[in-house]
Amino acid sequence: MKHIINCLVENQPGVLARIVGLISGRGYNIDTLNVGPTADPTVSKMTIVAPGDAKVIDQITQQLSKQVDVIEVIEMTNKPHLEREIVLVRVETKDNAQRAEVLDVASMFNAQVVDIQKDSISLQLASNQNAVSEFLKAMQPHHIIDLSRSGVIAVGRESL
């Protein structure tokens, strides 16, 4: 099972390497890893999506918590939360028919058109990981020139 782990860390050089090194050094896998600033400029948030059973995830969580630069570790999976992943995909559209087909798929998934060139179209979709994967599957028959997919990010949604 996939788990989403949010990790608040000191915003300092080397912390990313420390976290990544810890996870790979102990033989765990990462599906996606997203790092970004938070409302507090001295704190960064890492969102790690990792596969594993409860024991593995508990170990990852404990090992992360043990790090001197890690402020807080929150396992999001079993809590009410919102998760999003974003994808930017540029698809070849040689003619109007092709463009219409691509736009059809895009509208089915509520993907936004963010750029149009004479022979290509760029789409954006921000949704949960499954929806993004389904969208990309639907785009498969077309010629995908380029694709960038972010890792998952998540926030909790319990009442305070």
Place this chain on the structure above:
Amino acid sequence: MKKKKDSKPEIKEQAPALRSGAQCVIDGLAKAGCDILFGYPGGTVLDIFNCLYDAPFQFILSRHEQGAVHMADGYARATGKPGCCIVTSGPGATNTITGLATANMDGIPLVCITGQVALHLIGTDAFQEADVMGITRSVTKHNFLVRDVNELPEIIAKAFYIATTGKPGPVLIDIPKNIQRATTTLPTIAPESVSMRAYKPDVKVSKSDIEKLAELINKAERPLLYAGGGAINGDASELIRELAHKANIPVCTTMMALGAFPENDPLSLGMVGMHGTAAANYAVDKSDLLISAGARFDDRVTGKIDQFASKAITVHIDIDRSAIGKNVETHFGIHGYLKPVLKAVLPHIKPSKHDAWVKQIKDWKSKFPLGYPQPEGVLMPQTVIKMIDTLSKGKAIIATDVGQNQMWATQYFTYTQPRHWISSGGLGTMGFGLPSAIGAQLARMNELVVCISGDGGIQMNFQELVVAVEHQLPIVVVILNNGYLGMVRQWQELFYTKRYSGVMLSQQGRRPNEGITEEQKYLPDFVKLAEAHGATACRVTTEKEVEEALKEAFKRKHTTVIECIVSPEANVFPMIPPGAHVSSMIGHLKN
């Protein structure tokens, strides 16, 4: 003089003192209580060494950076205080890796300072540059690269704070040369005053956890205490004794905890695990409550995990939260310092006898004593250890290398006090014995320190003998020379049909084309080698010679090396083969 001082005190007080980064390092170490700094100089630490000239603490020059870290480690294990060492950048820093990893595995508090090339040169493949932060990240508890001299006083205090709290460990501070030369007006900070947002080592154990633990102990019929390195690090041996005696609970220890419970106490089972006593391993197997007091269920203890303590409720008290449930699914984990947990639980413990259980333990102990064959005319290594025990009245501080010499030292010396056992547990570092003995002796000058090594391990850091000699350290180095890398040979004998591959250290059994002559019977000649380093040395081959040599050495005021030519194929028994259950134990005596 006095008048002069009195006449102008204010000026100094008002102007903030301007100090170099290098001076901040010396002041920070002094403030943290450092009394001995081990190390080796080099280009990027010249400024610190310049300030070291006037430092209020002693500097000990090792002959290899690995030796310096092991010395600091031995100092820390013998005292409980953080060990301190300093090396230069590049090769100086990379030579510390084994030492850092050794301390990291065993939870030993160290602060290691490494020089680094100037900040603007980092990343340019400058002379003696190495990515020390990257290289040491996984072998330290934490590491710092100092980017601004104004951060330096705080980082030094933080390093000591992190090294000594929670589960202790080594902390490295990488200091670029230009930072050492830059100046700051900021004052020295005491480690006690540090507070960190992301590192909170203080944990409170809930009242309900304490009550639950007490209830388990009070209800148990066959309780067993299993003390680990945390009992030594956490200074909890007295409380363990108190708990054991109050409820008549037998105690076994891991190798790291030797001395945490006196082995001459009737409740002591000695060491548990692969080469532990049969009684300790049977007790684990049959107990109904196993309480780990700072032990981490290492594979050398548990053997076959799913059959380990299969009849027991397992309790794990550990300050390292990540250790709980890591190797064995324990029934009840308590995250906290051992000492306050034991202190809190003691008043809830009902005095108890556990008569049947204690009798069973006693029977196992007399039925399966430690023992070894004693063929006529052959010096057995176990006998040498027993003699060290007898002649030092069990009071020596024992430092060891790794392998058979280490295991015999666990089995045939009677440990009765904490911090008398100095040995690399988790990492199993050969070459640890001699330098760690030096660190321990410097910390405890009035006590007898004996280094027990094999002919393999001693060659890994022999150069440090000079340090013992030049500081007139009365260390007694006992080399158990069996001509083999004995533990590897033992495994090849037991599990690889005696195909001895790459383990011969003596002439015996070697291929003729290696061209060793009869005159080179002892290769190296440890006696000559030790004498060349300035130590008193002798070679002994009989029990009587061992006894005389030890008696002389224990009286001597300077370093002695005793090379004992021992049985080449003696084995460490009993032994539970790796990953096996206690029922597969081999080589134990039966009365």
